[in-house]
Amino acid sequence: MRSISTNIFPSFFQSNNIPFSPLHNLHHFRSIAKVRLKWVKNRSMDHITDTQTDLKAACLIKDAIARSSTAYLTSKSLLDSQKLLGLTVPTLRFVRRYPTLFEEFAHPKYPSLPCFKLTQLGQRMHDWEIRVFNESEDDIVERLCRLLMMTRNKMLPLQAIHPLKWDLGLPDDFDRNLVRKFPDHFRVFKGTNGSNSLKLVHWPEEYSVSMLQKMNEKGIGGSIVDTSSDAVSGYGNYKRGKAALEFSMSFPRGYGAQKRVKAWMDEFQKLPYISPYEDSRAIDPNSELMEKRVVGVLHEFLWLTIYKKTKRNYLRSLREELNLPHKFTRIFTRYPGIFYLTLKCKTTTVVLREGYRRGRLVDPHPLTRLRDKLQYVMRTGLIYRNKAVDILTSLDHSFDNNVANYTKEEDIDEEDMEVTDECCDSEEEIGSEKD
Structure with a gap:
């Protein structure tokens, strides 16, 4: 049975060459009641973002050294990279924290100029990553x-x-x-x-099924929207429950007990699901259908990331290309059962809640496993500074038993949530924070 993505909308080439869309002039026929939700702190996800900041910066420096023609970087070239790396400390101080990865030495021609290259262990880890x-x-x-x-x-x-x-x-x-x-x-x-x-270059049809469609494939069975011209001529012709794929939600403490919130989410889940791989330019931008489509795009994008999270500014830079509304970031706080915003490390990061369970990735990618090992190596400090071969030999055996000591798991500790009858007409407090 064909999925929604191949039934309702034109294909890639049609959407680019033929001015046709079966969703033309779709409008919402009734408004979903909304409530205003206060941001809830999640210490576990904050901790994940905090600990991975140093790991990302170390990997970026490692890659820069590896692609350098001299196989090292001077301290002068690292001075202005603090903001680019997302660090809260000067870059030179950061590099010197991790002698297991970066070795400091004097420049061959200018002895007073410090330089940094990869240690034997750092080079081995880089080769492993390749x-x-x-x-x-x-x-x-x-x-x-x-x-x-x-x-x-x-x-x-x-x-x-x-x-x-x-x-x-x-x-x-x-x-x-x-x-x-x-x-x-x-x-x-x-x-x-x-x-x-x-x-x-070309549209690979096998990739046009979203992650939400894959996860709901068994559950939705034969619930496919009728694609006849009469059925798709207006929003009112979409029957509630038809292809209304539901997003997985992990409610913060006290959330699920609120009747108004539950009613709102139930109405939202009953809306038809529009695949992020479909042409959405004909959908009314102010409709509830478009709001669910935006949630679907953000959900799919975060599933594409290996850590199921990214910086909010990165998404903003893709707003026009992804056909997102101007103030799309309010979606993150409007649907806290799907997304979580963390303000750690002087930036705003959005996390897909269903990607984590008890502070750990549900389905870790091979690259995330390697990066976890790299983080473990970084935290071992001076003890293994000159024992690269020994640590590499024992890394696979010791990592799984010892990594928990360095990637602390904390139970979710959340504050109470405020719920009112007001609709969010402006950016939430967290949504207006500067990155």
Whole structure:
């Protein structure tokens, strides 16, 4: 049985070349009651974001050293990188914290200029990471294809994708090697503004089923929307419950007991689900249908990330390409059962709740497992500074037993939630925080 994505909407080539959409002039016929929700602190997810900040910065520095022609970086080149790396301490102080990865030495020509290269252990870990990338190549191609498939023109500027490399699990040289190895999937071309963009060459139909559709496949059975012209001519012709795929929700403490909130969520879940891979430009931007579509896009995007989270600013940079409303970030606080916002490390990060259970990833990616081992190595400190071979030999055996000492699991500790009858007409307090 064909999914919604292949029934309701035109295909990729039709949506780009033929001005037709079966969702033309869809409007909402009744408003869903909304309540105003106060942001609830989740210490477990805050801790995850906090501990991974140093790990990400170390990986970025490691990659920069690895691609350097000299195989080292000078202290001068690292001075202005603190903000770029998302650090709360000066970069040089940060690098010196981890002698297991970075070795300091004097510049060959200028002895007073400190330089940093990868230690033997750091180089081994980097080689290990390259091997994981090679073994996960098909998965990387799929993630990148899905990202481009969700955009309006099936392309994105490379400058918008590069900040997402860490979150999407892309190799450092994806824009060169992947394009060369998969010319039938990707092509790089120069846009009108002079910047390079990555474009999807063809539409892989097997990727057009969203994660929510996959998870609900057994549950929804034959509940497919009728695609006849009479059935799709207006929003009122969508019957409640038809293809109304439900999002998994993990309610904060005290949330589920609120009758108004429960009624709101029940109405929301009954709305038809619009796949993020469908052309949505004809949907009324102020309709409830569009709101569920926006939730679906954000849900799918976060599923594409290997940590099921990303910075809010990264999503803002993709707003137009993903056809998101101007104030789409209010969705994160409006649906706290699906998303969580953390303000750790002087930025705002959005987390997909269903991706975690008791502070750990539900379905860890091979790259996240390797990065957990790298984080363990970072935290071992000076004890293994000159014992790279020994730690690599015992790493697989000791990691699973000892990593819990370094990645502390905390039970969810949440404050009470305020619930009122008001609808959120403006950005929530957390939504207006500066990144």
